[in-house]
Amino acid sequence: MESEEMVLRIAEGVMKICERLEIPYIFKASYRKANRTRLDSFTGIGDENALKILGKVKCTFNLPIVTDIHDANEAAMAAEYADMLQIPAFLCRQTDILVAAAKTGKVVNVKKGQFLSPEAMQFAVNKIRESANEQVVLTDRGTTFGYHDLIVDYRGIPTMKAMDVPVVLDCTHSLQQPNQSSGVTGGNPEMIETIARAGIAVGADGLFIETHPDPANAKSDGANMLHLDRLETLLEKLTRIRQVVNGF
Secondary structure (H helix, E strand, O other): OOOOOHHHHHHHHHHHHHHOOOOOEEEEEOOOOOOOOOOOOOOOHHHHHHHHHHHHHHHHHHHOOOEOOOOOOHHHHHHHOOEEEEEHHHHHHHHHHHHHHHHHHOEEEEEOOOOOOOOHHHHHHHHHHOOOOOEEEEOOOOEEEEOOOOOOOOHHHHHHHOOOOOOEEEHHHHHOOOOOOOOOOOOOHHHHHHHHHHHHOOOOEEEOOEEEEEEEHHHOOOHHEEEEEHHHHHHHHHHHHHHHHHHH
């Protein structure tokens, strides 16, 4: 979350595209970026301020909201504004966070750790279900491949779908190039369409796509974002692929 103006601009722009294409849209923004490589990296505009802006997006556009939490103590606070709580990939094995998110009664989206097999995500699913919450979503965001790259193993999508949960593919974080010497995560946004096409083809239930009207000047993850102007064309193509996959 950079500013209220930016958030409302992106939410409205994407909403109009999704309405035209009849794609269900869940708006995502982080009220704080807790995982940053350098101490001087931008982390946010203040938790309370950012969460109130998320609430404004929800009310203004009637959109469901998802945001990440970074500690068990944040679950109740975020749940006041969000319909879905997201567990970051690096925290997907943290039992206290999973349980706290589950106990809010909200949908819990767990991002698969870059260091885990798809099969291992069954344990995260079990922790949430055993905390009396059946509303679980899993998101694949790539798997560590060497020190500075990620790779998407598309076998993971049907593997995780077999756990009887919706599975989302994060098309932009899957293209991150972490641990760069500059201390700023790199990326390969030219491959977003390739990743997204393949994800829909193998049965992903949803796509996570970071978009921004000016990725070069975004305060976080700009190196792997899709320019907002390119989103509509991409979603048109993906909608057609989805229709073929579903047989209509």
